[in-house]
Amino acid sequence: MRTAAERALGVHRVLEPAGVLPQAAHRLDADPAIGPDEVRISVQRLNLDAASFRQLSEAHAGDGDAVRAAVLEIIRTRGKMQNPDTGSGGMLIGVVDAVGPGSPLGLSVGDRVATLVSLTLTPLRISDGLADWDGRSEQVPCAGTAILFARSIAAVLPGDLPDAVSLAVLDVCGAPAATARVVANAGARSVLVLGAAGKSGCLSLAAARAAGATELSGLVRNDSEAAALGATGLADRVVVADATDPLAVSAAVGAPVDVTVVCVDVTGAEHGAILATAEGGTVVFFSMATSFSAAALGAEGMAADVTMLVGNGYTPGHAAMALELYRATPGVRALIDPRVQG
């Protein structure tokens, strides 16, 4: 028998190994029958974590059918969508179709919601074989069921935005919220975003500006991204460099900044971020491809007195803030809209 606190975290859905939390589990029970404190969602769309989708795509050489088969197999064997290689998941969108009498989430049957907890801990069952997905985009139209626990978080989708936009924005809503908090708390003036033309990157630039930063630099990987970002005005300066080449990053950025936000979804960006950050500054790692030891030992090895934060996907109010930044910032819309498959 599980305590209410344990049930709230979903421990009762863990099949193996026993006693861990759902995110650490190898396998979850995705049975659509809900307990008294649970909510069932009829799933309409998954949004795979960028690092996860990239890994799957590369592992299967861009073969969409193979990627689809791999995702199906992960969900079937694990009872959740957690890439064994990257450890990451993503999020989903759907309609509430059953609410246990003891659920504290305040949801009603028929609400259209996005889950703001990771797919890595969400019991998930797919019923359509992902037949409508070509395996070539991180947004996955699908049918199936997902379960929310008492301590999960879901956002009711706003009526004024297309679902795909809401999903894309909410998927990365932790990044702008954390960026805003760090910039405000530190009174930071200069902010660098690595991967600034991406979803979390452009939202983080907008959040940094709103939080009072006055010298915004956006680092991107090539000239076409530079042109796109430059046209938005989100950054005061756009630089092009390979984020995984620390010396190139440092040379491109020049004078070190107060706060660096890492939004690139590739491995090896830790050292460049540290080198680009001033003594006493802060690096916020939002990429799921971040290596803990590379960050920790890199800073030590360079005798860099920087504060390094593990980007926490949850900050109170993060969903509303990200959606509002999207609505209020033409530059953010200009970068996110083309990435969203209708």
Add this chain to the structure above:
Amino acid sequence: MRTAAERALGVHRVLEPAGVLPQAAHRLDADPAIGPDEVRISVQRLNLDAASFRQLSEAHAGDGDAVRAAVLEIIRTRGKMQNPDTGSGGMLIGVVDAVGPGSPLGLSVGDRVATLVSLTLTPLRISDGLADWDGRSEQVPCAGTAILFARSIAAVLPGDLPDAVSLAVLDVCGAPAATARVVANAGARSVLVLGAAGKSGCLSLAAARAAGATELSGLVRNDSEAAALGATGLADRVVVADATDPLAVSAAVGAPVDVTVVCVDVTGAEHGAILATAEGGTVVFFSMATSFSAAALGAEGMAADVTMLVGNGYTPGHAAMALELYRATPGVRALIDPRVQG
């Protein structure tokens, strides 16, 4: 030709892949001939990172000869002691035997020093086949040469302490310095240390106390550690739990704390640390066994509004602070001395 800034970071010693910093390199050039800005150390003792030594020991079922052979092979093939599995290294002690005319480190030939940058980025050559080491302890007596760069950090060993003690303390000196800073900046009252009977754990408790924390909890894995820690008075409360079992940690700790410091050298401690920390609190991850994605997704999955720090092995003044805590705190000495092989 490398710039002086690149040479200061040791980029000229990287053999592959080209252009990365030494810590990220697969292989370094450990040639004992030094450049004008380098320092050569005649190595006397390595101190392997705890997570690395544990992994090697477990992989070879505690067979000391096999562990010794594995360490030798890593150093021979990589030109540095970086465990490919854990990504971590350790540190070393030795005597300065050559100083380039342009070295800014202020060292002189004959100085006895410990390196405060990781072995993962230190060019290292072993000349005695580790013949004096039995492969059963993380402290490795040896002969060989190591290279320091212009931006490396080394501490001259204090005359009043045995070398093995200095090495053991300096190896973990980042943890107490960072703990003290976090506690002071946050005005934290309650602090929990996971792995509190270990080297970094007991120093972190002492640092937290010195920084003003008033409710110190130490979590250890068994009754013998609890007895040892309890006898020191470093913690106001000692609890026993498996740090990798989040629900057990949470139950043992009870009311969540302001700051949690993770010093256990095993995987899977992220979720327990997050659960044990109050909303708005801070988790400092010092274990090299920390998983970035487990921390990031765990906090999000539990909707936990906690700040999570990647423990930075470098904070200005860290070496002097750790040595002073050792000297001034009988409880710290009582826990560290038995772990040190004379």
